[in-house]
Amino acid sequence: MNTNETKGARGGLFGAGGRFKGGTDPIMEKFNESINFDKRMWDQDIRGSIAYAKGIAKAGIITTDEEASLINGLGQVREEWYNGTFVLKPGDEDIHTANERRLTELIGPVGGKLHTGRSRND
Numbered sequence: 002m003n004t005n006e007t008k009g010a011r012g013g014l015f016g017a018g019g020r021f022k023g024g025t026d027p028i029m030e031k032f033n034e035s036i037n038f039d040k041r042m043w044d045q046d047i048r049g050s051i052a053y054a055k056g057i058a059k060a061g062i063i064t065t066d067e068e069a070s071l072i073n074g075l076g077q078v079r080e081e082w083y084n085g086t087f088v089l090k091p092g093d094e095d096i097h098t099a100n101e102r103r104l105t106e107l108i109g110p111v112g113g114k115l116h117t118g119r120s121r122n123d
Contacts, residue, residue, distance in 0.1 A: 074108035
């Protein structure tokens with residue numbers, strides 16, 4: 002292992018808690034982003050996220066208040082896309098991260114719960 006790599010909790014280079022020491026090279030960030038291609042799928046992503054919020058609420062993973070907050074916040078994000086006022090920011094690598102970032106800006110930490118159980122890493 003070279004000095005720029007770190008092992009995660011599960012071993013290997015890609016364990017939980019970060020993959021490497023230091024920041025990501027801007028070239029890699031640009032290579033990895035797909036937002037310029039998939040931003041047209043904003044409505045499908047929001048509809049999928051609303052359905053997912055309902056599902057994790059039904060499973061008892063989030064409360065009904067959290068579900069309502071997520072759904073209302075996603076409605077606000079939808080309105081911004083629809084009205085052309087949604088602002089993409091550096092770090093928005095794909096449509097889902099962009100929508101989740103904005104949702105969390107609008108409703109606070111509950112927005113991060115939308116990701117619960119949704120990642121291939123969970």
